[in-house]
Amino acid sequence: MLIPNSTSMVDDGYFDSSPLRNDGPSTHATSTFIVANRLPVEWQAVSGWRPSPGGLVSALEPALKNLNAVWVGWRGSPAPEDSRGPRPTRPPRTDNIAIIEIPMTKREVVDFYDGVCNTAFWPLYHEVGIAPVFCDEEFEVYRRINQRFADCVARSAPAGAPVWVHDYQLQLVPALLRETRPDLRIGFFLHVPFPSPEEFETLPWNENVLDGLLGADLIGFQTASSAERFMAVACLHASVRREGNSLLVSEPTGTRRVTVGVFPIGPDSERFSSLAASPAAQESAARIRADFDAPELILLGVDRLDYTKGIDVRIRAVADLLKSDEFKGRDIQFIQVAMPSRSDLTAYQHLRATVEETLLSANAELAALGLRPIHYVYEAVPTEEVVALYVAADIMLVTSLADGMNLVSKEFVACRQAGDGGLVLSRTTGAAAQLHDAWLVEPGDVADLTRGMGEAIRAEVDETRGRMERLRQAVFTADARHWAEAFLARLNKAR
């Protein structure tokens, strides 16, 4: 039976209704299925529905504009525990995307999202010195939630449909889906870095994860180094051998080919460009500069408050730069936006305290020298306001310690229509593989950060403009739509 009609999405008696659907104009008959932990919108009791955070959603949603897509995901907050209570509001309609919602209880959110996803996989895959915590009971919940996603797709997808599974939260879905729906074309894309084989070896569930991923026909990574690391790990498996960029997996029914590819993600460059050109963004940018009393230069950082982003090291480096003999006579404003993220987790609470302590002491030193304090914003700033900041700034600082891609760097470039502005970019972001014309820096090294920032500030106008022109070429030729089209075209041919 290729299309089981009785698979239950509800594996534990929870939420005894069909999945919440908010079908847009698509019919599932010709749809591409997107399977991601988060829906494009999240529900928060205080603020209602709003766009979901993070690079995955911001790149994926615009890439689906011309596809007839069904998006299977979670609303970002627990569903009401009592199924006899009022049904939660449905997600708002999204153009051309039909939504199927996967519910999670509070307990599941703690074990799956806070636990395995963000206390085990996230630190393990980024390798920035935060020790992952492994808990077998939580992994059972991870397995259950992955099964819930797989069952939902198995029940809804038409024969032969392309199914595109995303990121570290859903690594078991490809194999679980293949068990019941071998007819589907299953693609998986990892948005974060894949760890070194030594690091992956420390994961108690590494075999499960490998088996899960190898259920896909196509596995995509942001960078060649992640793809190579994955293939090295997969080839340690007795039943896998490499043939070029494919893995041949021996199964009782024969040999199956899994294609591995590199697909660097991009932003919706045209959207950012037209938002930046809008009178509203231009006026807000002028207002920002005026509100800061027209500084000579604005340096900008925009990140989720995450320990992978290197925010505290960046603050120290900027403070050193501003205090240096060369720059202390200049009128330079640094603005750092830190968007709240995963704030129920201890590591993120500690990080916030560290960043804010670093900021306080940096500002005390700057004040003692009569220099501008660093302006720090801790809130979820809407895209339109971030764009105004991109336009107002002179130099963007993206200094992540590790980052699958980092879309902020590319969004900034897309917004620089005047062809000016400098980008200081960490070598350890996926973006560094495409944005060679940024001022590249070692993100953990304060001295190297100040070197890179100093060079960006000192550069002659011609050099800055030349670099920005080449950066813009890179960002407009490889945007979100190209990324999705390239992945889905390869998925079509993957068998």
Ligand code: G6P
């Ligand atoms: C990164 C991850 C995404 C994740 C996003 C936001 O971009 O690759 O999978 O959705 O961060 O994180 P959150 O935990 O809020 O979903």
